[in-house]
Amino acid sequence: MEVNNPRYLHQGIHVITSIFTVDKGVLKVLLVKRKNNPYKDFWALTGGALYNDEDLEDGRNREIYEKTGLKKIEVKFSKVFGKKDRSPVMRMIAISYIGIIDASKVEIAKDTLKTSNAEWFEITSIPKLAYDHNEIIEEAIKTLKEEILKTDLLKVFFPNGFTLPELQKVYESILGKKLDRRNFRKKMLSLDMIIPTEEEEKFVGKKKAKIYKFKV
Amino acid sequence: MEVNNPRYLHQGIHVITSIFTVDKGVLKVLLVKRKNNPYKDFWALTGGALYNDEDLEDGRNREIYEKTGLKKIEVKFSKVFGKKDRSPVMRMIAISYIGIIDASKVEIAKDTLKTSNAEWFEITSIPKLAYDHNEIIEEAIKTLKEEILKTDLLKVFFPNGFTLPELQKVYESILGKKLDRRNFRKKMLSLDMIIPTEEEEKFVGKKKAKIYKFKV
DNA sequence: GCAAAAGTGTTAGGAGTACACCCATGC
């Protein structure tokens, strides 16, 4: 490879994570406000340019940390975006991931080196974003809906266990549709992903539900 | 983004396609022999570095063309490879795709600007390849097995239609296992991907099989 | 006793898998 061929110069890799949460039954995505050009003062997904001395996964985690203060987020790959003009500065490829956290349990840094704000936006009211991030979010939402049916991504909401009705509400919020209680229960138990505990809910003005946990 | 931050410099994107074929019931992958460093005289998958003035898909097609003379290959995305040291020259991310062609119907250029040879290798006897291409092929084979069950990638073998036993043999070669004739037929017909024609096989010393075509 | 939410079982349809026999052809 002729490193100095001008056609190879000035290329980079964006590592971008669509971080979701469910807040009072509503699916939201975390957006940060950019301090710098390009797209100064635009809202954007968390992410940025990969360094040339770090693995892809490390760069992604670093970007999440730098722009939100969050560490150790479990993510899944979503898609690659490679239009030549997707960045106005230079040629950037984007590798897109999804993650999900419990917004009520974490503190998001609102003012960082590169961001002046951070907010949770309902996915039905996302503003015009920097770069092609609107398109990236759309694909990320599709990936999210597929992944929660195959993995235990949602365990972040229930570090101390959950009742099946609670879990079902989170699924319904993300999938955007009602599920049948009996079928949901059957499905979850058949996936071999959760186990019942001896505990029950407390202090509720109704029948107490049994508490489950995700398997380790 | 500070374009001149040294940590952003010298990065590039490999666009790599594992091109498969089935030849006399054996799954093979196309490898080319490199003329230049790094990995001079090593066998490698078809692919190379993306230019900074072309879309990802265009770069992938250009690389296939430059290294094999092939045009218009339909491909599917496989995986991203992002270890920081996967190239000894500079930091390169690899975007990996799969494709499949009928080796008997195309002429592969054996001597190009960057390659001194091109051969079909059985996937059970692949040599030590350039870069991390051995790992990329392994993942590509997984992707291939998934995709042929969901898409009409195999239509390249049958431009003039096919009988179900013929099609089944190709599936068996790729999946590496025998399939039940009755179940295969049911599955194929239920996928709504093929349609029967009025024709039959000719000149065979046995019962004539009906000829099918892939839907447009 | 009543409102609120949890828990439970059955049935029907579709997909996958396993398996055995008859049919058309060329020799």
Place this chain on the structure above:
DNA sequence: GCATGGGTGTACTCCTAACACTTTTGC
């Protein structure tokens, strides 16, 4: 008539989806 390979049907299992009644609790 026999060897070769094509064509077909049935039964079982599993998963999905639709659907209604009973139980526990707090007030």
